[in-house]
Amino acid sequence: MNILFLLTISILTVFFGSLIFVNAIEYVGGLFNWSRSFVGAIISPFFTSFPELIVFVVAILSADHVQGNDIAIGVIFGEPFISSSLAYTLVLAAIIGSLFIKKKKKRYMDVDKGLAYPYIFVSILYPFLILAGYLTRTLNYALGIVFLAAYVIYVYIMYKEESSLLGEEQEEPFLGRFMNAKVASVLQLAVAIVLLYYGSELIVHSISDLSLSIGIDALTLSIIIIPFATAIPETLTAMIWGYQGKDTFAVASLVGEKVLYTTLYPGLALLLIPWSINESAVVSVITAEVISLVYIFFIRRGRFPLFALSFGLVFFVLYIYLVL
Secondary structure: OOHHHHHHHHHHHHHHHHHHHHHHHHHHHHOOOEEEEHHHHHHHHHHHEEEEEEHHHHHHHHOHHHHHHHHHHHHHHHHHHHHHHHHHHHHHHHHHHHHHHOOOEEEEEEOOOHHHHHHHHHHHHOOOOHHHHOOOOHHHHHHHHHHHHHHHHHHHHHOOOOOOOOOOOOOOOHHHHHHHHHHHHHHHHHHHHHHHEEEEHHHHHHHHHHHOOOOHHHHHHHHHHHHHHOHHHHHHHHHHHHHHOEEEEEEEHHHHHHHOOOHHHHHHHHOOOOOOHHHHHHHHHHHHHHHHHHHHHHHHHHEEEEHHHHHHHHHHHHHHHOOO
C-alpha cells in the first residue's frame, strides 16, 4: 500500500510539473519565435528526458560495468519502443477524452509537415544500432561520431523549419497574473524541472520496488518497467497537449524524445561502452521503424488520422506476451 501511495503521489507530481512546463515552454517559444515543431521536438524533450538521462549516466558509471552497460543499452532501446508502442495510444486516449468532454468530433490531427524530419532520422539511423552489435570497437567509435553529428544536423534542420510559428497566440504563463510574464515563464520552467525530476525519480523507484515485490525479474525491469517509468514525463506532456488540441506539440514531443535515443544517447554510448544487442533490441528497432514509416506518410500530408496513434499498441501487447 505504501508503494502504491508513493506511486500515486509521484505521478501527480509529474502531471502538475508537466502542466506547468507546457504552459511556460509555449510562452518562451513564442518569445524566441520558434516553430511548434522545434519547441515540441527539440526543446521539450531536453527537459522531459532528465529521468532517462540520469538512469543512463548512472548505469554507465556503475561499478558493475557489465550490468551497467546492459542497463544503459536497454534504456536506449527501451525508450523508443515505449514511445512508439504505448505512448501514442495514451495520447489518443487523452484526445478522445477531450472530444467527449467538449462534445466535439475529430478524425484527424492537423500537424506541421516538417515533423516528418524526425521520423526520417529515426528510420535511417535506428537500424544501424543493430549493425553496431556486429562491428569492431573501432568502427563503433566512428559510428558514434556519426550519430552525434546526425543529432547536430537534426537540431539545425528543425531550427530552420519555420512552419507554424508560435507568434503571439500562446497563452500567458500561469504566474503571469502576479508578475512580469517573462520572469513568470522562467520561474515556471525552474519549478517544472524540479517537479519533473523528483517526481520521475520517485516513479522509477516506486515502480521498481513494486515490480520486484511481485516477482518481475531484473531483465524485464530494465527493458520494460524502467523505460515505461522514465517515459511518463514526456507522455504526460504529450497527453496534455493532445487534450488541448495542440496536435503538432503532442506528436513532436514524443518523436523528439525518440530522436534523442536514436542519435545523441547512442552516439555517447558507442563512444563510452562496449555495444551489445539482444532480441529486445531487434523488437524495439522493428517497432520504431514500422511506426516511423507509417507516420511519415501521414505527416507529409499534414493530416494525421487519430486511429493511427493506436498502431503501436499491437507491438506492445505482443512483446509483453512474449516476455512475460
